[in-house]
Amino acid sequence: MGSEFVPLSLPPLLIGAFAAVACALPGNFLLLRRQALIGDAISHVALPGIVVAFLITGAISTWPMMIGAAGAAVISVVLIEVIRRLGRIEPGAAMGVVFTAMFAGGVLLLEQTDTSSVHLDVEHALYGNLESLIWLDATGWGSLLDWDALRHLPPELPRIAVTLLGVVLFLWLFWRPLAISTFDEGFARTLGLRTTALGLALVVVAAIAAVAAFDAVGSIIVIAMFICPPAAARMMTNRLGVQVAWSVAFALLSAVLGYVLAGYGPLWIGMYDAVSAAGMIATVSGVILALTAVFGPCRHRAGAPAGV
Amino acid sequence: MLAQALLLQLGYNATLVTIGAALLGAAAGITGTFLFLRKRALVADAVSHATLPGVAMAFLIMVALGGEGRSLIGLLLGSAVSAMVGLWCMNALTRHTRLAEDAAIGAVLSVFFGFGVVLMTVIQSLGVGRQAGLEGFLLGSTAGMLFADAVTIALGGLAVLAVIAVMRRPMLLVSFDPEYAAAQGVNVPRVDMAMMALVMAVTVVGLKIVGLILIVALLIIPAVTARFWSERAGQVVILSGAFGGVAAYLGAAVSATAPNLPTGPIIVLFSAALFLLSLLLAPGRGVLAAILRHRRFQARVHMRQGLLALAQGQEIFEPLTRRLLRRAGLMRADGVATDDGRAQAAKALRDEARWAMLRRDQAQEAASAQYDGLRGIETVLTADQIAALDARIGAPKEAI
Secondary structure, eight states, X not given: OHHHHHHHTHHHHHHHHHHHHHHHHHHHXXXXXXXXXXXXXXXXXXXXXXXXXHHHHOSOOHXXXXXXXXXXXXXXXXXXXXXXXXXXXXXXXXXXXXXHHHHHHHHHHHHHSOOTTSOOOHHHHHHOOGGGXXXXXXXXXXXXXXXXXXXTSOTHHHHHXXXXXXXXXXXXXXXXXXXXXXXXXXXXXXXXXXXXXHHHHHHHHHHHHHHHHHHHHOHHHHHHHHHHHHHHHHTTOSOHHHHHHHHHHHHHHHHHHHHHHHHHHHHHTTOOSOOOXXXXXXXXXXXXXXXXXXXXXXXXXXXXXXXX | OHHHHHTTOSHHHHHHHHHHHHHHHHHHXXXXXXXXXXXXXXXXXXXXXXXXXXXXXXXXXXXXXXXXSOOHHHHHHHHHHHHHHHHHHHHHHHHHSSOOHHHHHHHHHHHHHHHHHHHHHHHHHHTOHHHHTTTHHHHOOOTTOOHHHHHHHHHHHHHHHHHHHHHHHHHHHHHHOHHHHHHTTOOHXXXXXXXXXXHHHHHHXXXXXXXXXXXXXXXXXXXXXXXXXXXXXXXXXXXXXXXHHHHHHHHHHHHTTSTTOOHHXXXXXXXXXXXXXXXXXXXXXXXXXXXXXXHHHHHXXXXXXXXXXXXXXXXXXXXXXXXXXXXXXXXXXXXOBOHHHHHHHHXXXXXXXXXXHHHHOGGXXXXXXXXXXXXXXXXXXXXXXXXXXXXXXXXXXXXX
16 A cells, blocks of 8 residues: 555645645735736736746756746836826726736737747646656655655655745744734724735735645645635634634645545546546636535524524 | 738738637627626636537537537537527526535536546547637637638627627616616516627637637736726726727737637737726726826925925935925925015914814814815805904914
């Protein structure tokens, strides 16, 4: 069992779970601040960033591409703000203009350049390739203690783990100011908190998480994990800390269950090929959200548990 | 080649596709305006992503029934059904739970799209997906489009335009001011639903040309662009339709000239270019107009302050003020006022005194509320009133 599970399933499972949690954590605050669609925008604009990085460096290498994607994310956030202010347009529409235009530019660049020699296409950016992140050097559970084998882990795994750590650290350090400024921005300002800088920092952290996750698992998971687990957690409780805990649990559940269903589900119903793990994880998170929307104790707007 | 494409000389199919795209662009632009004015622009994003599972499901069903799964109408029907389900989910989430609309949009968008991707991989494993060109629905592809498909799209665009022509009054009313519309007896939820149905129709018709990821751009960008040019809702609607139609026409024509120019992104980039031009150049709300307005205002303030300083014999150090006064011929290079300058400076000082007197008079509260340090007093008072003020101030003092 271990000899097959560790090399083929453990790394994608871990990467999926880490990516899900790294996106769900900042997603909690974005959801409460009515900025839930930032994740959607970021994951769209990552494409032109990656393509431009590829054009400049001429190779598929991770760091330039991550920098390109992060740069594009920051540019898009600035552009949205500029268009919103200059044109006096509502934020949703400004966002729609920026991310669609940038995504279109990315697709056009991609079609215009010769990427036949490398693995870079739109579908890949959307779906990710979670299933292909395998660890060929592992022979069994013992490999987890074997330094030589560990060095050949898929590089996405340590990267997403570090990102997750960074996100957790950010939330842990700024928990109180973030909570205060999320619920009552005016009060936070009277306390002397720099709410604008804090809001921007949150968006930047979300962008970093999105780009790291995007690199490993594609943009569907990113968008789904920014919104679905926090939204489902919001139906379960009125307390922020509890909500974050629920969202982490839901994100983990979606990642694990989604991966297992995608890999083994088709076999159970008599089909031979696995389906997209990224899509399945998003689907499972949606099912969880649907269940909590129907049965969650705090699903109603007033905030009181049903029946009280 | 390009000129040929723009003049519709590239064969029957390309011509039909270009015309169909233009009709679709116009319909999307107009529909999008209502959505934009209603501040629900991104709802279209959820609707368009929600079409993917429907397309895949329709394909699977058609294959299961022994067909080829390529019928465009069948695929579009499937996409319409799943878009409707997505819309229903979104409404249910916002109405019955505590989630805000943006969260509901994001949830529906990502989950439906994810499920669609799962179904797509199922189709791929069946080994017939490629032939059906389902991938084309993501980003749109007009290459190899069948004649019947092009006709379907053109007719669909035309049908949407016809429905809009019938529904335009109540939709405009609701999107502009829902409370007023409700007071007028318009059934706001029903009109909202009609609006969403139109969005869905545009999305479904546009799937083949623009693709489901970018169709939302056709709904949002022309509307935002048009908003720069007019403050009247009716005009914004028409302008938006025109911008959408032009962008789609140009995009479809240009993309027909070379193999590596995907239709959807080109159309979107043309509308983004129109948007950028409008953002910079539009009168009133454009950036250039705002800068000019600011400069004019700045010049007025500096001129006024400069004249007051001249009148009181103070030396002026501020470079911009000096430049403005000299250019107007009111001050010499050494900082001494010309005759003309002395006359205008005296008038400015006199006006200040008149304003001061006016603002002390409580009976003239309405007039004195207009004081902003720049407005000429003759725009507020009649000549007789000014004469009366002057009488109270007394004769002008000897010029300094």
